């Protein structure tokens with residue numbers, strides 16, 4: 001394992017353990033989490049690995065294969081938001097948030113390796129936080145329930161790293177199960193496992209990294225959150241989750257806020273429709289899910305306005321080449337597209353890959369990357 005060799009070369013000796021936290025893709029429900037709505041993510045096979053060992057004293061050292069010039073070291077008792085910047089703010093933030101929740105975090109050395117492309121919208125930051133959280137709690141013998149770890153890692157991201165995300169990504173990384181998607185009610189935080197095994201229905205999931213990098217720190221994400229809060233305020237409801245149908249959004253006179261609200265209410269409905277289809281499969285379950293995916297893309301593009309040109313072209317090319325449906329996933333403005341394709345290579349993945357690659361080449365864009373997604377398990381120890 002590459003995290004282990006990095007550990008040996010940076011810190012000497014052997015790690016006490018190795019933990020893996022997966023990235024995620026989201027089947028349905030985008031920009032609904034911070035509106036108290038529903039999301040339906042699943043964990044990926046790929047993730048962030050942390051090889052770690054306890055060390056005496058109160059210091060935490062972290063290094064990463066993706067940031068080779070950087071060895072970050074902090075005093076565990078001197079951590080505060082704003083004191084650590086860049087990638088190291090995520091692991092440092094986890095140590096800070098664990099301590100803030102009353103846990104005694106041990107001194108440790110952690111070597112990180114990410115198997116997720118950065119900026120691809122597959123939640124590499126949440127995976128980094130969750131891998132660090134499992135390493136630190138295991139090394140310290142801390143018994144922290146997963147649901148609490150979700151809150152702690154999210155707090156690290158929101159308050160320490162200063163990124164105003166919702167609760168979906170950390171929940172996916174810590175709570176998902178192989179062969180399932182996770183239905184999360186972001187208001188009650190009730191989570192349930194929904195059987196999701198496209199291969200059993202001769203379907204497959206193809207992730208298309210459009211190579212347009214997505215950053216949640218650039219302000220647009222925060223602006224969308226503020227618009228949703230303003231829309232809810234004008235409608236006189238606690239949050240957009242409380243809208244039950246799209247017509248209710250029509251009373252908003254501001255056209256931008258009306259569009260934002262319409263996206264949220266229709267995407268929440270789409271989550272529940274996909275869940276109903278998966279729980280009660282019929283002959284055309286995946287065809288129906290595909291149509292909902294494509295509808296969601298249009299809603300994210302036209303109503304929520306978070307899509308980007310490479311995503312629109314990838315969706316269009318995938319559909320033309322036989323995908324049952326496709327949409328952008330994650331926060332938007334860059335990152336990945338999820339396409340639902342027939343599983344047989346000659347009908348599905350092959351032609352879709354070729355079509356998307358060709359469409360990008362004709363426009364002179366960087367070639368996209370493809371990743372086959374299979375709903376996988378949540379964060380866990382992976383050695384021994």
Ligand code: GLA
Pocket residue numbers: 029030031032033034165166167168169330331332
């Ligand atoms: C990012 C955030 C999530 C969620 C999505 C959009 O991935 O981290 O909390 O808001 O964007 O659905």
